[in-house]
Amino acid sequence: MTRLCRAARSVLTLAVAALVLTAAPLAAQDPPIEQGVRIGITYTPGLRPGMLVLGGARGVVLDSVRAILQRDLRYSDRFEMITLPGGDSLFLGSAGAFVNHSLYAALGASFAVAIRADADTATAQVTLYDVRGETARRTIALVLKPLDDPDFRMSVHRVADDIVRAASGEPGSAATRLLFIQRGRLRRVDFDGADVATISPFGVAAFSPAWAPGGDQIVYTELSEGWGRLVVGDPLGDVFLPVPETEGLLNYAAAFSPDGALVAFARSGDEGTEVYTYNLARDCCLQRLTVGRFSDNLSPTFSPDGRRIAFVSTRAGLPQIYVMAADGTGQELFAPFDYGVTGSSLAPEWSPDGTRIAFHRDVVGSPQVFIMDARSRMVRQLTSAGRNEDPTWAPDGRHIAFISSRTGRRQIWVIDVETGRVRQLTQAGDTRLPAWSPRIPESTNP
Amino acid sequence: MKLKFAMTLGVAVMVLAAACGGGQPEEVAPVPNQDSIAAEQARRDSLAREQARRDSIARARRLEEESIRREREEAVRMERELTEAVLAILMTHVNFDFDRSSIRPGGDTEVLEMKLAVLQANAGLEVVIVGNADERGSDEYNMALGMRRALSAKKWLTDRGIAPNRVAVRSMGEEDPVDPRSNEEAWAKNRRDEFAVVVGGDVLILPPGM
Structure with a gap:
């Protein structure tokens, strides 16, 4: 294996050297491959454009920036990341203004990202090149913070999102975090699995967290002796204020309205479980939206236009997904099911673009993640290995995080809805109830 | 001899009466002699007997209180046991x-x-x-x-x-x-x-x- 790699690497080095030597004449021709030069890289161009992160000046900070960018772009699932064996990509230098478009094109890249540091100003210029068009499409200034700066990683994630948008026209989701519950504590983790931190205080059992639309506030339930009050606060701070009229009762499964004014939640008590809203902006106006009597209604989720709420109801026996206007009128079945055949359907979450709803549904005794098209109401199953539950959308509308027991313990996994590719996000302990943030605004970082 | 005894008894009764009379002044200051010594002895004996009687009553009362307290404790214990039995049903x-x-x-x-x-x-x-x-x-x-x-x-x-x-x-x-x-x-x-x-x-x- 090692010999094979070494051989492959020397072939590649020769090939790259040959290409670099012939690149100038090749650039004048179209397409360059017709010269008969064969590159020894096992990369099959797919539908996704190739992306090459170029090497350049070295350094602890710059190497980290490059590694984080590379990984963020891979996790976006929008590009075929081109990596050369043995780190040869590092030698495809981007020092100075020289950009070898034909070489990158020959390697299969549609885009190349160069990082040039300016030691004097402690900044870096991150440039996205359109290799086919042989132009610089976008240059983003990155302030190079020390590695131990709490905002270092998030600042690079923001650059990655800008590159994703410039290259694909679609939003990225690198500058985001997820909330989750682990052994009763509310914790957070960056979208790439870094920077796990605990939010809820010791001795308080936390439950069902959710983000406010701006990403600067969260809501969760503090459980105590069978009661649960909602608390709202800054996810990086330690001051959480109770939502009025939720003390001494069992309230949970909260969700913010898209304008941040309302919080919808489930309340369980003598009347069973019903969906309520409270107006945080006006600090008043508790409103009950459902009247179950003999059924339970819970887990509300707003449509991004704020006009509708999808929720779970047991009105037909097993829990299924229903929808209503935001004032509680016009309640109807949302996700179709076959009575007596389809399993319980739970934990709905409306996608950021409003076109789909993710939820989980029991399939032969195991919950699996589904998505439904909001208009056609066509339902598609996304997972099948192990138990997969409690889906939550990334702000790019393309990725869904969920809890999976496919490796034994309940962990957060991320699936790319377009391709079905999955990655494991958390590694240790029993994790539950994930909530994916909107893009984290700069001001809320310490 | 009989007379002497009767006299002694008489004096003793008088002394006792005086003692029990509560507050009556003792008018005769006795001159110590054979009789008065005997009378004093008798008086002491009598006091000792009285003390013994009181002790006996106190002891009886203590025992009774002890018994009542024990009974009460027993009742409380029974009550607690019953309460615990009821709580066990509830739990x-x-x-x-x-x-x-x-x-x-x-x-x-x-x-x-x-x-x-x-x-x-x-x-x-x-x-x-x-x-x-x-x-x-x-x-x-x-x-x-x-x-x-x-x-x-x-x-x-x-x-x-x-x-x-x-x-x-x-x-x-x-x-x-x-x-x-x-x-x-x-x-x-x-x-x-x-x-x-x-x-x-x-x-x-x-x-x-x-």
Whole structure:
């Protein structure tokens, strides 16, 4: 294996050297491959454009920036990341203004990202090149913070999102975090699995967290002796204020309205479980939206236009997904099911673009993640290995995080809805109830 | 000799009378002689006897108090044991089938019947029912399911005449398992209603026939 790699690497080095030597004449021709030069890289161009992160000046900070960018772009699932064996990509230098478009094109890249540091100003210029068009499409200034700066990683994630948008026209989701519950504590983790931190205080059992639309506030339930009050606060701070009229009762499964004014939640008590809203902006106006009597209604989720709420109801026996206007009128079945055949359907979450709803549904005794098209109401199953539950959308509308027991313990996994590719996000302990943030605004970082 | 004895006795009685007379001044200052010595001796003997009598009465009273105290303690202990027996009836869990909140006939109904009798026999007793779910199913749904289970037991009791305001309901969902394992045995134990006293649980009466 090692010999094979070494051989492959020397072939590649020769090939790259040959290409670099012939690149100038090749650039004048179209397409360059017709010269008969064969590159020894096992990369099959797919539908996704190739992306090459170029090497350049070295350094602890710059190497980290490059590694984080590379990984963020891979996790976006929008590009075929081109990596050369043995780190040869590092030698495809981007020092100075020289950009070898034909070489990158020959390697299969549609885009190349160069990082040039300016030691004097402690900044870096991150440039996205359109290799086919042989132009610089976008240059983003990155302030190079020390590695131990709490905002270092998030600042690079923001650059990655800008590159994703410039290259694909679609939003990225690198500058985001997820909330989750682990052994009763509310914790957070960056979208790439870094920077796990605990939010809820010791001795308080936390439950069902959710983000406010701006990403600067969260809501969760503090459980105590069978009661649960909602608390709202800054996810990086330690001051959480109770939502009025939720003390001494069992309230949970909260969700913010898209304008941040309302919080919808489930309340369980003598009347069973019903969906309520409270107006945080006006600090008043508790409103009950459902009247179950003999059924339970819970887990509300707003449509991004704020006009509708999808929720779970047991009105037909097993829990299924229903929808209503935001004032509680016009309640109807949302996700179709076959009575007596389809399993319980739970934990709905409306996608950021409003076109789909993710939820989980029991399939032969195991919950699996589904998505439904909001208009056609066509339902598609996304997972099948192990138990997969409690889906939550990334702000790019393309990725869904969920809890999976496919490796034994309940962990957060991320699936790319377009391709079905999955990655494991958390590694240790029993994790539950994930909530994916909107893009984290700069001001809320310490 | 007889006369002397009679005299001594007479003096002793006088002395005793004087002593018992309480406050009567002693008019004759006795001159110490054979008789007065004997009288003094008799007086001392008499005091000793009196003291013995008082001691005996005090001892009897102490014993009686001790016995009363012991009886009272015994009663308190009995009361506590009875209260604990009643509490044990209250603490027995009511269990449920998977994803169900209906009261099962058989053992679980018998458990509720005993709780009903306890609530009937103790008018001042108020309880809270906390519903619980096993770890399967959605975490949020399990909170609602736990409440549904608590409400199910509450309805069973109120349908049989218990005032609704004596029975509070809460839910812990799947957050408070009694058995943390992930198997059928643990799940069956964790699907339960727990009862706890809110007020009036200090002294409880065992219902008749129990």
